[in-house]
Amino acid sequence: MIIKQKIALTFDDGPHPFYTPKILDLLQKHKSKALFFCAGKNAKKYPKLIKRILAEGHQIGNHTWSHYPLFQNNENVLQREIVDFHDFIFDNYQYTMKFFRPPWGVFPRNIKKKMETQYNYTTLLWDVNSFDYCFPYRKNLYLFNWKKNKKTITILFHDGVILSPSTTRFHTLKMVENLLLKQSEFDFVFPTLKK
Numbered sequence: 001m002i003i004k005q006k007i008a009l010t011f012d013d014g015p016h017p018f019y020t021p022k023i024l025d026l027l028q029k030h031k032s033k034a035l036f037f038c039a040g041k042n043a044k045k046y047p048k049l050i051k052r053i054l055a056e057g058h059q060i061g062n063h064t065w066s067h068y069p070l071f072q073n074n075e076n077v078l079q080r081e082i083v084d085f086h087d088f089i090f091d092n093y094q095y096t097m098k099f100f101r102p103p104w105g106v107f108p109r110n111i112k113k114k115m116e117t118q119y120n121y122t123t124l125l126w127d128v129n130s131f132d133y134c135f136p137y138r139k140n141l142y143l144f145n146w147k148k149n150k151k152t153i154t155i156l157f158h159d160g161v162i163l164s165p166s167t168t169r170f171h172t173l174k175m176v177e178n179l180l181l182k183q184s185e186f187d188f189v190f191p192t193l194k195k
């Protein structure tokens with residue numbers, strides 16, 4: 001029996017009115033699931049996309065309300081950026097977000113601990129960065145830091161364009177499609193929650 005490498009697809013900074021539906025179409029076509037690290041301000045703006053993401057069996061993670069850099073452990077900021085977004089999703093969709101990814105992947109150690117103990121979140125960064133925000137854009141992933149013996153490889157993509165509003169995401173769609181076509185090699189799964 002061939003044991004396939006497990007891959008967790010994650011999409012940051014959305015939802016986006018044009019690209020997120022295209023990603024959802026691709027996932028549907030290839031019967032795969034993904035975790036969307038949304039920004040609260042986009043979630044509020046595009047409720048139909050949040051509904052669609054959840055209705056199609058994907059997951060949503062907390063990527064702060066406004067893609068705010070969490071450089072300090074400041075209660076007011078955490079309330080506004082993490083808790084308010086958490087409550088917004090729960091109140092509107094009865095969905096409890098369980099994964100947290102800090103913008104830019106950067107945050108102090110004490111916030112990580114607080115996210116896990118006080119807010120009950122699993123912090124998830126990534127194993128492979130698609131660099132889909134870097135020009136020149138690629139159509140395939142660079143696999144130079146592929147951790148072959150890791151149980152589940154988490155890949156970072158972006159459906160949103162918060163960091164570069166004028167960019168396109170057509171190259172991201174291509175990269176995702178090329179990866180989804182390799183279902184004989186990979187199983188597409190959700191990341192694992194920390195107990």
Ligand SMILES: [Zn+2]
Pocket residue numbers: 012013063067103104
């Ligand atoms: Zn981000």
